[in-house]
Amino acid sequence: MAREATTLLGPDDPTPFAIDNAEGRSPFLLVGDHAGAAIPAAVGDLGLKSADRARHIAVDIGVREFGRELARLLDAPFIHQTYSRLVIDCNRDPGHEDAMAIQSDGTHIRGNSALDDAARQARIAAIHAPYHAVISAMLDARQAAGIETILLSLHSFTPKLNGVARPWHIGVLHWLGRTEFAMAMLAQLQGDKTICVGDNAPYRMDATDYTIPVHASPRNLPYAELEIRQDLISDHCGQAHWAGLIQKATTSAWR
Numbered sequence: 001m002a003r004e005a006t007t008l009l010g011p012d013d014p015t016p017f018a019i020d021n022a023e024g025r026s027p028f029l030l031v032g033d034h035a036g037a038a039i040p041a042a043v044g045d046l047g048l049k050s051a052d053r054a055r056h057i058a059v060d061i062g063v064r065e066f067g068r069e070l071a072r073l074l075d076a077p078f079i080h081q082t083y084s085r086l087v088i089d090c091n092r093d094p095g096h097e098d099a100m101a102i103q104s105d106g107t108h109i110r111g112n113s114a115l116d117d118a119a120r121q122a123r124i125a126a127i128h129a130p131y132h133a134v135i136s137a138m139l140d141a142r143q144a145a146g147i148e149t150i151l152l153s154l155h156s157f158t159p160k161l162n163g164v165a166r167p168w169h170i171g172v173l174h175w176l177g178r179t180e181f182a183m184a185m186l187a188q189l190q191g192d193k194t195i196c197v198g199d200n201a202p203y204r205m206d207a208t209d210y211t212i213p214v215h216a217s218p219r220n221l222p223y224a225e226l227e228i229r230q231d232l233i234s235d236h237c238g239q240a241h242w243a244g245l246i247q248k249a250t251t252s253a254w255r
Contacts, residue, residue, distance in 0.1 A: 008126040013040050016127040019070045020078040026201055027148040027254060032067045032080030032136060033091040033211055034155060035062035039084055040126070046086055047110025056158040057104035058084045062233030067154045069243035074250065076152075078137055083127050086112070086144055089212050090131050091153075094124040098208070105161060115232035143219070150181050150254065151216045153225040157202050157234060169232060170242075171198030173225035176213065179224035184253035192245075203227060 009016070016025060018036075037059040039046060043054065054057065064080055071078035081090050086109055087103075092099040100112045100120060142149050159166055170189060172184035189197045205212065216223040226246065233239045 004210060008040050008042055008122040010041050014038050014082045015083055015130075016082055017131045018080055018082055019134070019138075020080075021075065022069050022077050022138075024071060024074070024076040024078075025147065026075040027150050027160050028074050028076035028250060029135075029138065029142070029149050030071055030076050030078040030080075030152050030154055031072075031211060032060065032063050032088070032154050033131075035064040035067060035080035035093055036082040037084050038082050043087060046084075046112065048086075048107070052107055052174065053084070053086075053107075055107075056156075056230060057107055058086050058213040058215040060085075060154075060156040061230040062228070062235075062239055063156050063237050065236070066156075066228070066233045066239040066243055069239055070154070071081050073117045073243055078140060079131075081127075081140065083133050088123040091155075091220050092208065093210055094128045094219075099124075099128070100113050101176070124176060132211075132214065135211070137185055139215060139221075149219075149221055150250075151212065152250065153211055153221040153223070155225065155227045156173055156230045157227045159229055159231050161202075166202050166229065167196050167230055168202055168227075169195040171203065171227040173200055173203060173205040173209075174223075174235045175209070175228060177217040178220060181253055182224035185224045185226075186250060186252050188249040198227070 067078045067080060089099050100115060100123065102112050103246055104108055139149060157166065158214065172182055172189065173188040186197065188201055212223050227243055233242050
């Protein structure tokens with residue numbers, strides 16, 4: 001804990017974010033708050049078995065690869081988090097207790113159960129703050145260059161939670177601000193009768209969300225948050241299929 005409190009990321013730890021297709025010039029900016037599964041060496045294994053560190057509680061399965069393919073198809077930048085959401089959840093206010101969860105889908109996160117303020121601040125400073133700073137910087141640069149921006153936040157959800165099956169293939173989440181793109185996206189997807197589309201399901205966007213409210217609303221940007229069921233994008237074939245489907249839906253919704 002002492003090392004974590006002073007210097008969380010060591011020389012062998014990855015940077016706290018990655019950017020694919022940074023020079024993309026389409027209207028879309030893609031972000032992946034939970035795309036990574038890395039854990040800083042200073043934190044150890046968070047008291048979890050390797051199987052738990054690969055579950056949906058630790059990472060949005062499939063989002064990194066799906067996002068990269070979608071970024072290629074759209075010619076859009078894709079900024080994604082490198083570290084596991086169990087180290088710090090970058091779609092939560094960093095000061096909220098849920099930002100470093102103690103429990104997730106019935107699993108106790110032992111490595112988060114006794115964090116002091118210094119340890120929490122170290123995670124915020126090393127991971128959460130740089131990730132959101134680079135999103136802000138890219139949005140500012142695009143605005144200065146006169147590039148239209150639609151913020152598209154990419155997530156995936158587990159097919160079953162607390163023993164309950166979830167029928168949706170994809171959900172479109174929205175809340176405050178400029179929701180017109182999210183509504184157009186929802187209409188496009190609902191037009192495909194082969195898929196089950198959730199309107200603010202399986203999750204409802206609300207005050208617990210962080211990325212869209214912090215980055216889209218103050219800038220008056222259109223946005224949408226997409227949740228794709230994890231079993232649908234867990235392999236390359238599924239990732240390519242859904243990237244193609246979303247590329248068509250986003251382009252149609254924009255036009």
